Amino acid sequence: MLGLAELTDAWAHGWSLSRDTTPPIAITDGLKIDIDPTRNIARYILKPYDWQRAAVLGRELTTPGTEIKIVGATDSLREALKSDWTMYDEHHLMTVPFTRGVAETPPSCSAQIVNDGGALLGMICDSNGDIVSRARLAASGRYGVIDRVRTRAADQRRGMGRTVMTMLGNRALDEGLATGLLSATTEGRRLYSALGWKIRGELAGAFRST
Template sequence: MTVTTAAVPDRAAIGGLVRAWIDGWVVSRGTSDPMDRPWGWTIDAGQVHHVSRHVLPVPAEDDVRGLVAATRAPGTWLKLFADDDTVRPWLGEGWQFDKPGFLMSVPLAAERPEVPAGYTLTSWTRGGVSRVLVRTAEGHFAARGQIAPTGSTAVADQIETASGHQRRGLGSLVMRTLQNTAHAAGATTGILVGTPEGRSLYTSLGWQTHAPMASLHFTPATD
């Protein structure tokens, strides 16, 4: 009888990818520098509903339970690189799940995507972040995205296609344009955390999934 064993993720490699994702994400969002913790990193985002986040690349039950017990401030987020069902028993009251994410990467190469008929593309770089905007011929918003190169890696972020313009190749246009920009800046690997909806697009463009990510925030009930 042959027994097949599921592949065990390389947690050291995952930790390196998560740190690279953080380094690009803080540039993309203009947050505080990541603060080292024994279990990962803390980042101050400074927004009303996203005050800070704790990122755990290899979440352990005791660490998560400790963070949950110590949290009092609404707008505190946990980013745990495990699936929702694994971390669910470790939580307490007031913790709400957001959409799960998927840590993904791709080797970067030169890209020359064509803009579909009826659309225009604008791109610019400011503060180390490159952005892409796709509009209709009339100027209406259709799609967008941004990428932050930080050395050999670049983090794609806030990829969005308007509901009336989906399935027209605009997501691919945005991603390939961003990948080309990051490659031209010297990055060799693209990294992102994609939503379940975005994962199929990224996979079709050659991105590889490395780990799931549970995303949750503390929103206690009010009387």
């Protein structure tokens, strides 16, 4: 449980850096990230499996678009919340020890990593300069949080995602980061599992729909 709480906290801080939000602030039994302060929309990240706290927030939070994230089963979060909350598709917190690898870029493409605010943006571009695949790396303590992994539809299943992840893993080691951390969709976890990432827990999420 303690390990999952640490991972959740590290992921929340890395996510806020990657998405250029205000830093998370501590609240009772979790964290709060202001996503859109002008509309009072925030993301609440709760302690793992704290369904009682989720139920309380489900009653107290009334602003449409407000989010709740918690380590645990999506069905359990659904049971804790009222009907005017909509479930996100299930995600999974995953980790991997960073190891150095060879990032193989196709001859027609170029690869680079650039500073992009609070995160590093790794990308592969085609001969026209269009982005083929990309991902972001944000430092959160000893963790390197990977976020926004995307590959152009026409170039999927060509190893582009693997190359970008390897690039960022190598850079993470250069930055002194020991462990990779990310939130994966059910589809995305197949790629990450093939790269050695391990599932640490399901990450359930919901947003206030009305």
